[in-house]
Amino acid sequence: xxxxxxxxxxxxxxxxxxxxxxxxxxxxxxxxxxxxxxxxxxxxxxxxxxxxxxxxxxxxxxxxxxxxxxxxxxxxxxxxxxxxxxxxxxxxxxxxxxxxxxxxxxxxxxxxxxxxxxxxxxxxxxxxxxxxxxxxxxxxxxxxxxxxxxxxxxxxxxxxxxxxxxxxxxxxxxxxxxxxxxxxxxxxxxxxxxxxxxxxxxxxxxxxxxxxxxxxxxxxxxxxxxxxxxxxxxxxxxxxxxxxxxxxxxxxxx
Amino acid sequence: xxxxxxxxxxxxxxxxxxxxxxxxxxxxxxxxxxxxxxxxxxxxxxxxxxxxxxxxxxxxxxxxxxxxxxxxxxxxxxxxxxxxxxxxxxxxxxxxxxxxxxxxxxxxxxxxxxxxxxxxxxxxxxxxxxxxxxxxxxxxxxxxxxxxxxxxxxxxxxxxxxxxxxxxxxxxxxxxxxxxxxxxxxxxxxxxxxxxxxxxxxxxxxxxxxxxxxxxxxxxxxxxxxxxxxxxxxxxxxxxxxxxxxxxxxxxxxxxxxxxxxxxxxxxxxxxxxxxxxxxxxxxxxxxxxxxxxxxxxxxxxxxxxxxxxxxxxxxxxxxxxxxxxxxxxxxxxxxxxxxxxxxxxxxxxxxxxxxxxxxxxxxxxxxxxxxxxxxxxxxxxxxxxxxxxxxxxxxxxxxxxxxxxxxxxxxxxxxxxxxxxxxxxxxxxxxxxxxxxxxxxxxxxxxxxxxxxxxxxxxxxxxxxxxxxxxxxxxxxxxxxxxxxxxxxxxxxxxxxxxxxxxxxxxxxxxxxxxxxxxxxxxxxxxxxxxxxxxxxx
Numbered sequence: 189x190x191x192x193x194x195x196x197x198x199x200x201x202x203x204x205x206x207x208x209x210x211x212x213x214x215x216x217x218x219x220x221x222x223x224x225x226x227x228x229x230x231x232x233x234x235x236x237x238x239x240x241x242x243x244x245x246x247x248x249x250x251x252x253x254x255x256x257x258x259x260x261x262x263x264x265x266x267x268x269x270x271x272x273x274x275x276x277x278x279x280x281x282x283x284x285x286x287x288x289x290x291x292x293x294x295x296x297x298x299x300x301x302x303x304x305x306x307x308x309x310x311x312x313x314x315x316x317x318x319x320x321x322x323x324x325x326x327x328x329x330x331x332x333x334x335x336x337x338x339x340x341x342x343x344x345x346x347x348x349x350x351x352x353x354x355x356x357x358x359x360x361x362x363x364x365x366x367x368x369x370x371x372x373x374x375x376x377x378x379x380x381x382x383x384x385x386x387x388x389x390x391x392x393x394x395x396x397x398x399x400x401x402x403x404x405x406x407x408x409x410x411x412x413x414x415x416x417x418x419x420x421x422x423x424x425x426x427x428x429x430x431x432x433x434x435x436x437x438x439x440x441x442x
Numbered sequence: 443x444x445x446x447x448x449x450x451x452x453x454x455x456x457x458x459x460x461x462x463x464x465x466x467x468x469x470x471x472x473x474x475x476x477x478x479x480x481x482x483x484x485x486x487x488x489x490x491x492x493x494x495x496x497x498x499x500x501x502x503x504x505x506x507x508x509x510x511x512x513x514x515x516x517x518x519x520x521x522x523x524x525x526x527x528x529x530x531x532x533x534x535x536x537x538x539x540x541x542x543x544x545x546x547x548x549x550x551x552x553x554x555x556x557x558x559x560x561x562x563x564x565x566x567x568x569x570x571x572x573x574x575x576x577x578x579x580x581x582x583x584x585x586x587x588x589x590x591x592x593x594x595x596x597x598x599x600x601x602x603x604x605x606x607x608x609x610x611x612x613x614x615x616x617x618x619x620x621x622x623x624x625x626x627x628x629x630x631x632x633x634x635x636x637x638x639x640x641x642x643x644x645x646x647x648x649x650x651x652x653x654x655x656x657x658x659x660x661x662x663x664x665x666x667x668x669x670x671x672x673x674x675x676x677x678x679x680x681x682x683x684x685x686x687x688x689x690x691x692x693x694x695x696x697x698x699x700x701x702x703x704x705x706x707x708x709x710x711x712x713x714x715x716x717x718x719x720x721x722x723x724x725x726x727x728x729x730x731x732x733x734x735x736x737x738x739x740x741x742x743x744x745x746x747x748x749x750x751x752x753x754x755x756x757x758x759x760x761x762x763x764x765x766x767x768x769x770x771x772x773x774x775x776x777x778x779x780x781x782x783x784x785x786x787x788x789x790x791x792x793x794x795x796x797x798x799x800x801x802x803x804x805x806x807x808x809x810x811x812x813x814x815x816x817x818x819x820x821x822x823x824x825x826x827x828x829x830x831x832x833x834x835x836x837x838x839x840x841x842x843x844x845x846x847x848x849x850x851x852x853x854x855x856x857x858x859x860x861x862x863x864x865x866x867x868x869x870x871x872x873x874x875x876x877x878x879x880x881x882x883x884x885x886x887x888x889x890x891x892x893x894x895x896x897x898x899x900x901x902x903x904x905x906x907x908x909x910x911x912x913x914x915x916x917x918x919x920x921x922x923x924x925x926x927x928x929x930x931x932x933x934x935x936x937x938x939x940x941x942x943x944x945x946x947x948x949x950x951x952x953x954x955x956x957x958x959x960x961x962x963x964x965x966x967x968x969x970x971x972x973x974x975x976x977x978x979x980x981x
Contacts, residue, residue, distance in 0.1 A: 247633040248645060304633050304661050305645055367663055368718055376577050
C-alpha cells in the first residue's frame, strides 16, 4: 500500500463526515465510551482490474491467452469491535467479507491459437472468462475516539489488514476448429480457483449516532488495499484487492 | 515437366456413383445426377420439417458469392444421432446444388435413459481418471454401433492422465457399460516440426503410434501418407505394379517428432499444402473431389547407387518426379553432392512446392477431364500441372526470386540453377512460345512437356499482361493480384468443361467459355484470356 494514498483517503473521509469546524469549540462531553461493537451492510464502491497474459505451446508454436477481469461495486458484510485504552486512543479489529461482482461474463479472455499447418498464422478467439472473486479482510486498527457531541462519536482508525482472497483464473481455453483451421470458435475456458493471502493497510472513519445510552446507528468508510500473489498453474499473478468501502449499520456502545 | 510425370500405370479408383448406397442401417448420401439430388433435397426438407434433422449451422460460401452451406444433425425423438449429419449447398435463390452426408434409418431405441446425466458424468470421470468441470456435462446421443444396431449412450471427453490423451467415452445410458472409446487427441498433438530440403522449418501433420510418429496426416480430410522406401527399388517397383501393399512400417517415422529427413518433410508438408490450395481456392476436396488418399513415396533409390544404376532408373527415380495414378506420387532422389546433369544440380525432387503441386495436379486431371497424355491434349495436361504448381507456390510463398519464393519458373528450388521451364518465357528454355513454332515430332509423347510452353505462356500473359517475350504482341492481363481469376478459369476449364482429347484451339474456346461462366461476357478476365491466346497464336 502506498501510505500517501491512505493518508489522503483519511483526509477525504474526514471531509465526507462533514464535521463542523466549530465542533471542537462547542465540545460537549459525551458519556464516556469504553468501546463499541458494529455490524454493517457494506458496499465496495471502487473497482479493480487485473490482466494476465500467459503463453502455451500448441502445434509446435507459441500461443497466448490474455485475461482481463474487472470487479464492479458490490455489497458485502462488515463487523468490527474496538476498545478505548488510554485517553482517546484504543485498538480495534474488524472483518469484512464480500464477493465483488464483475463486468458481464466474469471477464474477457482472448487467445491466439497457432495454426496446425503454418507458422505465424494464429487464430484469435475471444469469449467470456466467467471469473469470480471472494475477499475476506481482517483489519487490526489503532483507533482514535473523537466525541463530536453528546450524540455523535467519530472513530478514526488505521493499521494493517490481513487479506484472504479466492480468485478464479483461466488456465486454458476450449475451442472448435475444423479443416482448413484458418479460424477457430471459442467454446469456453478451463478455470481453477486459487487462494492467496497477504497483509496490506487500511484507514477508516466510523461515525456513530447514539440513539440511547448503549445503542446507536452509524456509518463507516474504509479504504484498504493489498496486492496478493496468486500462483495459478505455477504462474505468478499479482491481484489488487480491497478498495473504498462504505457501510451503514448498528452500533453497540459501552 | 520434362522427364517428370511419367505415368507408367494408372490405377483407377473405383468409387460409388450411386445415390444412397446403404448398408443395413447406414445410408451414405452421395447423389449423382439431378434426379437423385432433387430426391435427397426433398427428403432433407421433409426431415427438417419433421424434426428428424435439425440445422446445426449455415455458412456463406467464401468461393462463390451467394452460395451457402447448411449442416444438419439427425435426431431421434430429440436425441442426436452421433455422426449422422447432412451438408447441403444452396444458391442464393434457394436452389440446392449438392447434398452429402450420412444418415441412419430404422432407429428403434428408447430415448429415455435409466442412468442420469450426473451418474453418467461420474462414471465417465471414473473411466477417464479425471474430474470434469461444471461446464462439461455428458451429451445423450444415439450411438450407431460398429457391430450394427444402435444404443442410447452418454458421451463426453476426458483428458485422461492414465491414457495420456484426450479420450472420448460412450457409455450405455441404461447400464453405464462402456460402449466405445477412442482418442481424440489427433487435433491436438499430432503436429511436429520438420526441416525441409532447403533447410526451412515446416509443421508436419503426423500421427503418433507406439511411441513414434508417422507421416500420416490426420488433420486433413483425406489420408495423406508419405512412405520412406529407404532406397528399396524392388519394393518400389513391386508396389507400383500392384504386387505388394505398403503398410504402416513403410511410413516415414521419427522418434521425437522433430523431423530431419528433408525429402520426407517436404513431400508430406507440400502434399498437404497442395490439398489446402485446391480446397481454399476452388473448394475442391482432393484429387477426386471426394478426399481420395494422397500417397507420396520418397527415397525410391539411394543416391550412392547412382553409379551402378540402370539408366531407366536414373531417368525415373533420380532425375524425376512422377504421378503414377491413383493418387500415388514418387519423388526422385536427385544427385549426390558434386554431381550435375546438364550443368544443374538436382536436389531431392520433393523439395519444391511447384513440383509437388504439379504432380498432384496430374491426379486432379486424371479424375476429371483425364486429358489424353499425347500431343496437344497431353501438352494441356502438362501445362495445367505447371499452372497449378506455380499458382500453389504463389499461394504459399512470397513472390520473388531465389529459394522458397513464388515465381514463374518450374522446379527452380531443387534443380539449380534455373529449374526446368519458364512459364513467362518458354523459349529461354528451348520450348515453343507460339503455336507457329510448336513441336510436331513424335518424341515426348508428341511434345507434352515441350508444347506445354504455349498454354503456359498464355496463362502467364493473361495474369501479368505485357508483351509476348518474342513477338511483342500486347496483352492486357488481369494483374498479379487478380491471378485467382485466371486460375479459376483454367481450373473450371480442365476439371469441368474439357473433353479428354482437347486440342489447343478447343482449349481457347473452353477457357473463354469458363471466363464467361465465371465473370460474364466481355469481362476483363475473358478479354485477358482471349488476348493471351491471340498472343501465342492459338485461335
